[in-house]
Amino acid sequence: MIHLQKEDTKLMVAVHGWSGILLGLLLYAVVITGMVAVFAEEIGIWSAGHVETRSAFERPFDQAIRTAAARTPPKYYEGADIFEIGDHNLGAFFHRHETEPDGEFVSRGIYYQFDREGRIVKAAHGTGEEVFGPRNDDALSSFLVDTHVRLHIPNPWGLILTGILGLAMLVAAISGLLIHRHLFKDIFTLRRKANPVLVDRDRHSVAGTWSLPFAFLLAFTGSFFSFFGTIGVPIVAMAAFGGDVQALNDAVFGNAAKPDTRPVAIGNLDRVAADALRRTGGAPTFVTIENFGRADAQITSFHEPKERGLEPQTLLYSGASGAFERVKPSIGKQPSAGGTLAAIMAPIHFGNFAGVLSKAIWFGLGFAMCYVTLTGLRLWLVRRREAARSLGWLERAVTVVGFGLPFALVACSAAFLLTMPLGSAVFWTPTAFVGASLLAIFGGMALRSNAVLDTGLQTATGAILALLPVLRLVTGGPGWGEALSVGQPIIVAVDIGLVLAGGWMLWRMHAARFLRGRDVAPALQPAE
């Protein structure tokens, strides 16, 4: 392994510890919500009881888009983004790009939401920031994703913060690699009854070693996404495009063509989608139309990576005729190593390149990283326990966040299930999260023992987890028979997963006491 001088090692240990202790709790919040957000799509299906399995792009949608376009002022024909919402329904955002007086680059237009039959059920006018928000049926998955992406802090500060947290994770991973002298020798060593420092050190280093390559990958790609739009794009636009973000977007991501403003009706979108499906093996995940209704209109359809690949597929069609033009690189006009690297950032970060299998593995890696973060914090504290009793508040804070956050997440899931049928899930999902967080904080202040707080929060989390499927059924969610009959096994799988996870938590906390009348050491041993 890498051998550093004694002084360098001490410096690295300090960098590793302080980078973790200063940002560790926030990093934990980002990592745990990221872990859950790997299954955001499945959670959305499960929680809202979605039973449609066919993509909106596999059903006729051409007429719906034409109807919406007819209602839209031509000034918003500069771009039309078409995507799925809810239970495989359609959403479309006709917009143009503007620069606000404060220099902020925005998309302003009209956002249409369609029902299953392609009828417009809602139209909202404003900037992308204003019109896109959680809906009643996706409030839970939106909440999870928004917490992970920007901790609910307004743009750009939330993204900048999560980007900094990603960098902190990168620093911790690199310094951890440098300070661990016996990386491979210790890879299976987990002492359970040694002194607390050794126990926590083993837990931290074993999980950290196994997940180290992915700590690099996920931290780097996460920081990339956070800084891309907030810092990267504005800097490049300033340096090379005189501050014109739209010009940069056109040059890097757009489809440069000779301008032709003659009005020409858009080609048949159903045929375009069918052709794209045939060429890529899957329905589009997103379709965008530049210069809608003009002779130089171009349609770009985005797809999942092809089998055995990581790079998402992008096809370009003529807007006027709907004829296929070419496979489009994600960046630039010609395929390039940089373009490929940029394109695979998302699949590597989200783990969504090979269906449920890759997602399950990424979930496991996320779990390992939560474990590494929490055990790292506890290790830092337990090493200082004798020297600084005044850090008791931090030890308590680690328990409140470490186990209070999962508790708040399952509590807001329960609130979503209860309030979605009433149409008020957008309000109650985050409210329940805040309420449960306050309850955990209050418990942290009121309870004398850290161990009692620890046990209480884990027991409550396990109990709610196990009860979520019951709550889903009681509040009108589809039963297993119905879900399986329409080809939606994910609902059944999530139900089983939740019951097993909740049951396992309860069993681990209380089984030995019930069976043999003695305590079981929790996996994350309280540092006291």
Next chain:
Amino acid sequence: MIMSLLAVAFSAAIIVILGRGDPKRRRTAKLAGEGQSVRTRRLLSALACVPGLYCALAGDAAAFMIWLGGCAVAGWFVALGFGQTGQDLA
């Protein structure tokens, strides 16, 4: 997907063998025997990497990433599993 699963399963089995014979784990758990020799462990580690190498050479990037991530998760779980058997050091 089948290739990815087989690759992960093969390497996970080797990881289990590596974990069983890990000298430091056996020493701290006060188990009989010294565990595998360095040479055996190196050979087994190389063998565990063969499926990943095959996926990479076959140009199956998705299978390679699944193999890499799957081995990381499997390795951690194997270590946790062995940890449950009791590795005590005063």
